[in-house]
Amino acid sequence: MNPYLFILGRDPLLSRTELQNFCDEILYDERESLLLAENLKFENPRDLPQTKEQIFLDRLGGTIRFAKVIGEFESEKEVFASILQNILDQKPDGKLHLGISSFGWRREPTKALLSKIKNTLREEYDRNCRVVNIDGRTLDSGKIFGDRLLQKGFEFVIWKKHAAGFESKAAQDSNPTFLLAQTVASQNLRNYTLRDRGKDFRDARMGMLPPKLAQILISLSNPDWDDVVIDPFCGSGTVNIEAAIMGYKTIGSDLDATRVRRAQENFEQMAEKFRYEKSHGDFFMIDAEKFPIQKTSGIIATEGFLGDVYEKHATREKIQSESQKILSLWQNLLKNLEDSSLHTLSFCLPAWNFQGKTISLSENLFAKLGQSSYIPSALFNGKRTFIYSRPGSFVGREICVLQKK
Ligand SMILES: C[S@@+](CC[C@H](N)C(=O)[O-])C[C@H]1O[C@@H](n2cnc3c(N)ncnc32)[C@H](O)[C@@H]1O
Known part of the structure; x- marks a missing residue:
């Protein structure tokens, strides 16, 4: 060939x-x-x-x-x-x-x-x-x-x-x-624009996960065709839509009831345009810290929660307190996933471009994994993370991939 x-x-x-x-x-x-x-x-x-x-x-x-x-x-x-x-x-x-x-x-x-x-x-x-x-x-x-x-x-x-x-x-x-x-x-640029800009519900303040990055996150978790693709921070449902277009069944959950409802609406709206089954997506209101054990085989692909600091003039203290919140969120979520059948987790952590330096959280999180059954993969040419960021942006996304031992 x-x-x-x-x-x-x-x-x-x-x-x-x-x-x-x-x-x-x-x-x-x-x-x-x-x-x-x-x-x-x-x-x-x-x-x-x-x-x-x-x-x-x-x-x-x-x-x-x-x-x-x-x-x-x-x-x-x-x-x-x-x-x-x-x-x-x-x-x-x-x-x-x-x-x-x-x-x-x-x-x-x-x-x-x-x-x-x-x-x-x-x-x-x-x-x-x-x-x-x-x-x-x-x-x-x-x-x-x-x-x-x-x-x-x-x-x-x-x-x-x-x-x-x-x-x-x-x-x-x-x-x-x-x-x-x-x-x-x-x-197919028209289809990307349709998925990116054409969703009924978009939340510009929280930032929009580009569909292409959602696809990459799913691919990094390498799901089998019968794996469920889960996003426990689904927001407007970008990952769920991409998963369904690829041919996977998917679950989206979020802490915010309105976002859960709107994610489902977006999912159904795109189902017609991209000809997948509406029934391939399920949406729930769940705090990710209390995420229920998943016994079905699957993966997590998520942008995650990037914190509530978007403005360049944020203080170091504010960034530190958000960092603590996000680290403890992921520690609790990972603890709940210990007995699940999810083989790979791809997610983003915020990486702040603060006063000319990058503040990232991955090393801190990896150090706290302890006896966890998930270990970080060194996928990025031997490195364990990749920072996805655009010039001039204050919050970048640090992509991490954890695999079950
Ligand atoms: C950056 S947004 C995700 C946006 C999403 N990727 C999209 O395409 O629209 C983060 C989401 O995490 C949710 N969130 C924050 N803390 C959470 C928690 N403890 N459990 C579940 N969802 C949470 C927020 O409500 C928000 O929708």
Whole structure:
């Protein structure tokens, strides 16, 4: 089976970690945010009209698009010949739409290659070709989605591997090679916006968990298809909606009765749009500190409670008192989960950007785990947590994953 090339999102390490459960990594290029992998797990219980590749991509929050590898070539001439052949084989007649994105390669050669393909198609094959990035710039998912490029034609991805900067001596000594791949799935931006902005109930003050991060949290817990996905701090129900879209049954609970009701309403509203069963979600008002033992097999994926300090001018004392509250909340919740059948817990702790320094809670929580049957996983390239934060934001989310021993 051919390998696939993944174009990773804004936080490549997080995207790469998300993919670990779904494929076997061959090569990771940090500089270009690319990951080459094989043995993809395409299985999905939902009967959906999309291709299996698109269904696979639609569950990943951290991958922008991915491409099936066609081959590896030593010269630009061979790349040109292979692209031309692939176009003619796959679309023997009619107008063509084409884009080429290159990584580890400059814009000018890409531009020249695009022109050469366009001219050859016209002059030698009498075919019309609309090139969507005639300037040779790497395409973004907005353009691919907006132009319906994958429906109307092709995007080819070229990765000049040597120039991409592999540090090993062998790589430096070897000639560069061109890995050529054809994009098979790209993020559906309209659906993300619908889920993000289109929910009837949103609470801007408490901050909104982006659907993509909810997907990543679920993936990090690696649920089996018969596992229940639980969010004990469900708020507006983002995790529950993402879980149901992926094909899982889900439970949402929250301390706040109004949020529980509104989460259920959001869940039902999205069920119609994304064609999952309303009955796949159950919602309850429960204090997470008194979370009942779960005997059904499942996982927790949650943003958690990030505290009540959102303003930059918060005092150190306020942050400290919120930290204590959050730590004790998680300690109590973890104590209650001791006898449960939940195998993995992915959650966020607040990480405050206070006076130029990051205040994070994970080390403190991990130190308090003591005899707990949950242990932190060092998933993030050997590190136990990953801070998800945007420039200028005061509260970031520190992602932690605990696994049952
Ligand atoms: C950051 S919000 C979660 C938002 C949610 N991820 C969403 O997408 O809307 C935190 C939630 O935790 C809830 N919460 C705070 N303390 C709680 C507790 N002890 N038990 C259960 N829920 C709690 C709050 O009511 C709030 O809805």
